Amino acid sequence: MSVNRQLCLKRNIQQGEPVSLDLFEVREAPLPEPAAGEFLVKTAALGFSPAQRAYLMGTASRFHAPVDLGEVMRGRGVGRVMASRHPDFREGDVVACSTGWQDYSIQSGDVSGMLVKTLQRVSDPQQPLHLHLGILGSSGFSAYFGFLDIGRPQAGDTVVVSAAAGGVGSIVCQIARLKGCRVVGIAGGAEKCAWLKQVVGVDEAIDYKADDLDQKFQEYCPSGIDVYFDNVGGDTLDAAMKNIALRGRAVICGMISTEYHEPPLPGPRYYYNLIYKRARMEGFFVWDYHEQFPAAEKELIDWYKAGDLKPTEVVYQGLLSAPDALQSLFSGADCGIRVVDC
Ligand SMILES: NC(=O)c1ccc[n+]([C@@H]2O[C@H](COP(=O)([O-])OP(=O)(O)OC[C@H]3O[C@@H](n4cnc5c(N)ncnc54)[C@H](OP(=O)(O)O)[C@@H]3O)[C@@H](O)[C@H]2O)c1
Incomplete structure (x- = not known):
């Protein structure tokens, strides 16, 4: 051409x-x-x-x-x-x-x-x-660094991911599983929840459009949420912070539900749990990890070739x-x- x-x-x-x-x-x-x-x-x-x-x-x-x-x-x-x-x-x-x-x-x-x-x-x-824009590229890097470096997961942790059926979210769920965590994914609609269970392999899926988030968190995360990986902000972030575990970590990746509101909407409601639960809420910017991309790419490719990252x-x-x-x-x-x- x-x-x-x-x-x-x-x-x-x-x-x-x-x-x-x-x-x-x-x-x-x-x-x-x-x-x-x-x-x-x-x-x-x-x-x-x-x-x-x-x-x-x-x-x-x-x-x-x-x-x-x-x-x-x-x-x-x-x-x-x-x-x-x-x-x-x-x-x-x-x-x-x-x-x-x-x-x-x-x-x-x-x-x-x-x-x-x-x-x-x-x-x-x-x-x-x-693939080098997706699981092996910037979406993969956002999931990899946000979850591992900011979320600091331990095997056995209960991990909750919003927009779990999206790009970054679906990779976080897979990495969380690889690290031995229990994974609860949140998505909009029954079809996406079924996809999360069948394709991504989450333990539980919550349909935020139909379910009561607070009630579902109490059911699926009875000891609280150890790592909350947030892609959406707003009401979902509020419900997750209400249910954060002792020393839980909220990773702020994105806030698609509120980002383009003018004037900006009021901020998180249950942030007092940062004190009561000695929890941490931290944002990250994937491009700050630019120098570490080659190492992350190698590990993501290894997982992909082994069939562990779909x-x-x-x-x-x-x-x-x-x-x-x-x-x-x-x-x-x-x-x-x-x-x-x-
Ligand atoms: N911090 C960083 O460095 C970094 C890097 C990359 C991406 N991000 C952020 O990470 C998030 C995910 O990015 P992505 O590219 O992977 O997008 P994505 O998750 O593939 O797509 C966005 C998903 O968000 C959900 N959504 C859209 N509008 C919503 C609303 N009003 N309320 C709740 N959910 C809504 C939709 O899923 P449902 O149908 O399930 O609602 C949609 O599929 C974005 O917020 C993005 O800005 C941050």
Whole structure:
């Protein structure tokens, strides 16, 4: 292909509006050429994060500038180096990086000044390459570091995971099982709960849309929650903190249920349990672990090859399906990690 298809932002998203192709102009640009110190990457697959919705709003979020009108939509992808004028990257290398929603991107290979160090060399590429955005990539790293480094699980712990049928959540559940923990997953709907039990292998599943969370926590976690891995915030975080165990750990990964409310909603209600239960609540940012990604990647690949870590990727086909894949994070339409094969 000699043109570079790009999804460029045409207009900002409105409050409550679903992400759709309508927000973008599909542009055909010439194939870019790397200058000295740069390399050209052909996008093989794209990954998605709820933070990308903030890019479309036209206002700066906590970590990221908005995507300007006319600019290529920002996003993480994995791909192969097609041409290189960079001393450390060769044609054929596989990298995961900020490719944007386009067929080809130019990368500088320099992460030194970046707050979000997105460039990652994939040293042991597995097929399909989209695994390096999912269980073996940024979703896997978020689960790995958030759960192991902040959650500090012990065998026998009771672990509760919100958005357990989502990307990061489904991996946390699997790692928790690997570490000998009892795992309780929370998801929206009976179908997702069945998937959690049958595919992910949780011990118990709670449907937060139908069940009384507090009652279910008392039933499934009678000695309290040792590790609560939170992806959603809001009422679910409140119910979990009400039931946190003595010296329990709440890992704050995300807060998709409240993140985009303006003005911000009131904060956690049962945080007095941080005192009474000598508990800990701590957030983390996966990109802070950038230098440890190679070691994590190796362990995740070992678990994957041994069959202990199951792929949960849901594959959308083609660059133009990227808006639908992103919207699925908010509609909850799929189980697992959303990726687009380009
Ligand atoms: N701290 C970090 O460094 C870091 C890194 C990566 C991701 N994150 C955060 O981790 C979380 C998970 O990310 P992900 O990419 O793996 O997404 P995800 O969990 O695959 O997708 C989001 C899921 O959240 C649930 N959800 C959506 N709206 C909700 C609402 N209003 N209330 C409750 N649940 C809702 C949906 O599941 P149901 O259908 O079950 O409701 C949906 O499938 C996000 O909050 C993300 O921002 C943080």
